[in-house]
Structures are given as structure tokens and as C-alpha cells.
Amino acid sequence: MEGTMKVCVMTGARKMEWTEREIPQPKKGELQIKLEYVGVCGSDLHFYDEGRLANWVPEGPLVLGHEPGGIVTAIGDGVEGFAVGDKVAIEPGVPCGQCEDCLNGHYNLCKHVKFMAIPKEKDGVFSEYCTHEASMCFKLPENVDTMEGALMEPLAVGMHACELSNAKIGETAIVLGCGCIGLVTIMSLRARGVSEIYAVDIMDKRLEKAKEIGATRVFNSKTEDIVEFAKTLPGGGADQVYECAGNRFTTLQTCKLIKRAGKVTLVGVSPEPILELDIATLNAMEGTIYSVYRYRNLYPTAISAVASGAIPLKKIVSHVYDFKDCIEAVDYSLNHKDEVIKSVVKF
Numbered sequence: 001m002e003g004t005m006k007v008c009v010m011t012g013a014r015k016m017e018w019t020e021r022e023i024p025q026p027k028k029g030e031l032q033i034k035l036e037y038v039g040v041c042g043s044d045l046h047f048y049d050e051g052r053l054a055n056w057v058p059e060g061p062l063v064l065g066h067e068p069g070g071i072v073t074a075i076g077d078g079v080e081g082f083a084v085g086d087k088v089a090i091e092p093g094v095p096c097g098q099c100e101d102c103l104n105g106h107y108n109l110c111k112h113v114k115f116m117a118i119p120k121e122k123d124g125v126f127s128e129y130c131t132h133e134a135s136m137c138f139k140l141p142e143n144v145d146t147m148e149g150a151l152m153e154p155l156a157v158g159m160h161a162c163e164l165s166n167a168k169i170g171e172t173a174i175v176l177g178c179g180c181i182g183l184v185t186i187m188s189l190r191a192r193g194v195s196e197i198y199a200v201d202i203m204d205k206r207l208e209k210a211k212e213i214g215a216t217r218v219f220n221s222k223t224e225d226i227v228e229f230a231k232t233l234p235g236g237g238a239d240q241v242y243e244c245a246g247n248r249f250t251t252l253q254t255c256k257l258i259k260r261a262g263k264v265t266l267v268g269v270s271p272e273p274i275l276e277l278d279i280a281t282l283n284a285m286e287g288t289i290y291s292v293y294r295y296r297n298l299y300p301t302a303i304s305a306v307a308s309g310a311i312p313l314k315k316i317v318s319h320v321y322d323f324k325d326c327i328e329a330v331d332y333s334l335n336h337k338d339e340v341i342k343s344v345v346k347f
């Protein structure tokens, strides 16, 4: 496709506007994709709210959106295995493929990665079309649609957390925070055969959803104390604890929730960079802490898991907005966190 397209750009804190741009043409090794669905992520909300995300500060307009699903509309030179009309999920980070981290397989840690909607890396996909490295695009099977394709991105985060910590059949897990990432973590745990999953949040709507997708029991921490509950579990705690809320209180709670030799996985990132963790408790338990940065090598597995029915991925979606209402999608999601679990933009 050639011509111009509509693009929604962030120009500052709480400022998004519409612009027209040339439709990008695929270079060697790239695909051109017409977007069909893009998920609205917590990091998009942070950017919109504060005009920046941690140390990432845009110097000019930035296109947000990094959870894309779409249809191939043109194919660059040297690309094999794709045809115009293919449905694809797009992995938003393009690593260099050459550095030590890439060669060791943990390309999510590549220092030269170009990730969508990150300043100085790559624009996001709140736009009608994009181009992307074909090697980071994944064909969707017949029974997986492009909305699910878009949601592969957050799912990959949850799956990566469960792989790092090697959550196993028969184990018990506590998940702190039931936003999008908490929910995909619960789905991944369930698909791996973890038998008891205890989900914690302060918003009832999220807890209802956690229950619906497979949590064994849910706890509203405004009225129930998960630390007291964990003491009643066999061994005095869970095998696995996942912090998915990204806040100080829950991060500090994690070490009190594991049983001996249990594992803590920090999936969310607390806005305060330095916290006083209870290392003595952790040490006495011989606990392990994992930290999670995005994901790697997971899109094919994530797509198969959804295709097989093991992961009911669409259930996390609470709001769907037309692309013309993209600004409202972001604004509403930011200001109604008690109500919005996951928004997606539909093109």
C-alpha cells in the first residue's frame, strides 16, 4: 500500500494528537503490515500520564502502542515464508542479532534493540500501517485472530516469568496484582499445571476476572491479609510468588509469602528504584529472586498455546475502541483503572 495514513502521536504529558504520514514501504527483510488491533499497555499509560517512562524521555513526537496484530500488505526483498494477506502477531523489539546477548539467546537484553514506542528506538503502532523485520513477525494459524495476535505481547511477559521461575505441575503460586500482566501470568501458570493459584488485588473487578480465568481463590488485600493466609499453606508459604502490581508494598511482601526454597519473581517494576527487601527472611528460606525484562523466544510457543485453547487470551479484554477513538482509549484507561482491565484499539 502507498499513500498517506493516519497516525496518533504523543506530543507531551497528557497530549496526543492526529497527524498524516507517508505509509512506510518495506525495506529488505521487512514486511509492511496493516494494523488490525493494538493493545493499550500500562507503559503507554505511563508515557501519556507523565510524558516519559522512567529514563525514557521523548525529544519529539512519539507514537505509542507496541502490542500489534495485523495483516501483511507488502513484502520486502529477501523475505521468505510470508504472503500478502497473512495474519501476523508482531514482536515489537528488533534486536541486533550480533552482540553477545543476542548470540547467547537472551536477545531481550540486547543493548542495541529497537523497540516500538521507545524514544530513539522505533515508533509505536497507533498508526494504520507499519513496517517491521519479518524475523520478528509470526504467522497466526487459522483459529487465532489478530486481536489475539496483539495480545501475544503481554502473554509473552507472563510466559517468560513462568519459564524463568520454572513453575511446575502441582506447585502452589501467589500472584500479587491482577491487571493484564497478573492475569496472563495466572493463565500461564494454569496452563503449566500449577494446581493452586492465589490471586491478590485491591480491585474487585480484576479479582472477578482472575477467578474466571482460573485463580483458585482471590483476595482483596483491603480486607484480607495474604501474608496471614500464606502461613496456613503447607510448608508455611507458596512455591512461587509473582509480583505483578509493580508497587512498593507488594514487592516488599513477596519474601514473606514463599515456603522454604521458594521462588519470588518480580514481573512488575516498582516506581521506587531502591527498596529495603527483607533479605534475612529470604536467606533463612533459601529463597530465590528472579527479575523479568520483557521476554524472548516465546512468540511461537505463545501462539501455539492460544491456538490449542490452553490460554483463553481474549478474556482479559474489557474495552475495545475504534482507532478514531485512540486518544480516548488511552485517556479513559488511565483514568478508570478500577474499571478497565485491558483496552485494545481496533482498526
Ligand SMILES: [Zn+2]
Pocket (backbone or CB within 6 Å): 041, 042, 043, 066, 067, 153, 154
Ligand atoms: Zn506491553
Ligand SMILES: [Zn+2]
Pocket (backbone or CB within 6 Å): 095, 096, 097, 098, 099, 100, 101, 102, 103, 107, 110, 111, 112, 113
Ligand atoms: Zn544484540
